Amino acid sequence: MPRTPSRRTALRGLAAAGAAVVGFDPFTRSWAVTESDQPLSDIPQLDGTLHTDPASLSADADDFGHIVHHRPAVVLRPGSVRDVVAMIRFCNRHGLRTAPRGQGHGTNGQAQVDGGLIIETATLAAIHPVKAHSTSVRVQAGAKWSDVTKATLAHGLTPPVFTDYLELSVGGTLSVGGIGGQTHQHGAQVDNVLELEVVTGAGELLRCSPTRHRDLFDAVLAGLGQCAVVVGATLRLVTAPTTVRHYLLPYDDLHTFLDDQRLLATEQRFAYLEGQVTADAAGAFNQYVIEAVAYGPPAGDTPDDTALLQGLRHDASGAQIADLPYYDFLDRLAPTVAALKEAGLWAYAHPWLNLLVPGRSAADVSATILDALTPDDLGPGVVLLYPVLRERFHAPLLRMPDDPMPYLLAILRTTPPEDAATVQRLLSANRSAYDTARAVGGTNYPVGSIPFERADWREHFGPVWTRFAEARKTYDPQGILVPGQGIF
Secondary structure, three states: OOOOHHHHHHHHHHHHHHHOHHHOEOOOOEEEEOOOOEEEOOOOOOOOEEEOOHHHHHHOOOOOOOOOOOOOOEEEEOOOHHHHHHHHHHHHHHOOOEEEEOOOOOOOOOOOOOOOEEEEHHHOOOEOOOOOOOOEEEEEOOOEHHHHHHHHHOOOEEOOOOOOOOOOEHHHHHOOOOOOOOHHHHOOHHHHEEEEEEEEOOOOEEEEEOOEOHHHHHHHOOOOOOOEEEEEEEEEOEEOOOEEEEEEEEEOOHHHHHHHHHHHHHHOOOOEEEEEEEEOOOOOEEEEEEEEEEEOOOOOOOOOHHHHHOOOOOOHHHOEEEEEEHHHHHOOOHHHHHHHHHOOHHHOEOOOEEEEEOHHHHHHHHHHHHHOOOHHHHOOOEEEEEEOOHHHOOOOOOOOOOOOOOEEEEEEOOEOOOOHHHHHHHHHHHHHHHHHHHOOOOEEOOOOOOOOOHHHHHHHHHHHHHHHHHHHHHHOOOOOEOHHHOOO
């Protein structure tokens, strides 16, 4: 976007505001612009704060990927939803790009803006009171799933679907989809939203749902932030179990592993179903584990090992079975994350690959991609491979293969960020893997780092592209929202 004089003046004004927030004059409703000593009168008064200090700008020029770095001009820490409305309207007037940032867990600069405004939603984290027997809960977009779950569990309730890591924001996961081990039963997190509160790219505060502004609702869920900023959501709740039974079932044959997963997904034996792939002593990725969980009362029956494992062909001698409190199971990655942070590995680059592969091609595509993978290229990361049911997905922008049972294949690489050559090689490998999956009808689950051009996005959205583009023109006519995805 060209830098017009208005945009330069706006940036100077924002910088001045960020440097001295208390400099706002309530009588003239303006801040002084340091470079010219002239007031920029249309910067709004805020309940929160604007920041241009180097630490704030540097933090928001990075993300969990530690690969892409676009430095914003200013950071908003909103004190209210009104602040988001006001600053998006300001950005419209001055041609400034803007993007929301939740926990910064993107891996490819998805929530970064070069020279624009970052809206840190973490300060909008309210969770409305939950009542016993409620079927929903209202939360603000910056609330973390861990906090939402703690609030609902106090009343014996839980959201039905979680990603594997709970310390993500509600707004962040709803912008991409939110796939996890419960998805084969309940769909993605976006399929369990009853209503959204959003600020459009034009600066309108709207509520949308399946019966109200349906076009906007469909354009926001898994819409990668292109039409509106999520500031609140009403989430579906279900009865929570008190305890779960956790199964790790080992396999040494890919086809048997996939077939048993397919059986379990079809029969819906388990409330949670995932799978992992690890390397053997020689470095070949040919060891497989089904991770499955059965819920106990009051959400389910007392688990019966014989019935749940009947007909499976895993290595019974290596099976691990344990009973856990429900929240301990959901938050089981917390010790691993703490160890990674302690070792400094959390700050490594994460050129992640996330694909959705047609079930009919899952074995061939997985074998091709895993044969090219080495332990060094994965680092202290993980490989996930598990089925979902297409009929459970309803959000049109979460693009799924045309297959009744697609598989999620996620290669969550970790590598030193200073080794730029390796990072670029792994990004190229991601693109090659995507092309392999795309050739058989696979899609990109866009939380990772696959080099994409605008033409790739148009192909990715396929039959819903025209409707998506129309929603973008309607709700973000100036095209200021979330440029980091590179979609429009």
